[in-house]
Amino acid sequence: MPSENRNRTSVTLEDRIKAVTMCQQGKSFAAIGRELNRSKSCIKRNIDLYNETNSYNDRPRPGRPRISTAKDDRNLTASSSLVRKRLLANKLEWKVAVKKPRLSTKHIKDRKTFCKMVKSWPLSKWRLVLFSDEMNIEVDNRKNRICIRRTTAEKYNQD
Incomplete structure (x- = not known):
């Protein structure tokens, strides 16, 4: 399989288990790599790791360990830079709030009536029927923006 189709993501636990099982069944590293869309060296490395540690988990990553635990983070008096780092670590990015029309009870009632009619x-x-999309474009109008921290999945949640 061509190398450009192979991804460079971390090998999932499921793929590691499959690789070790296939190796124990006598398949070659190359055959396992083709089936799991991984390189032969990646498969060999993961099987060697399993043989050394008898575990499917990664080795601990190098680097300085965090000072605070997840439990400590809940009760911190912290600097703004630490808060920013923790928010980004939890995928709460700084976003411009999506402008959502606030619907009154009358609007909702009128919309339902229209839908039932058509x-x-x-x-x-x-x-x-002619469908048109009207849009007002403002270049770099920052004064009316409202910025919030949300995950990508929470884009249209109502506040």
Whole structure:
């Protein structure tokens, strides 16, 4: 398999277990690599690690260990830089709030009425409808922006 199709992500626990199982069944490193879309050397490295440690987990990463634990982080009096680092570590990025229309009860009622009305339209009537997308573009208008910290998945959550 060409090398450009192989990914450089960390090998998942599931793939490590599969690789070790296939090796124990007598498959070659190259055959296992082709099946799991990994290089032969990656498969060999993971199987050697399993044989040394008898565990599927990674070795501990090098580097200075964190001073605070997750439990300590909940009760910290911390500097703004530490808070920023912890928020980014938890994937809470600085985002511009999405402008959402606030719907009143009347708006919701009117929308439902409209939907019920057009639900039964025939195809010939729908073909006469012109859909347009109007958009106001402001270049670099920063004064009206509201910035918040959210994960990408929380983009449209109501506050």
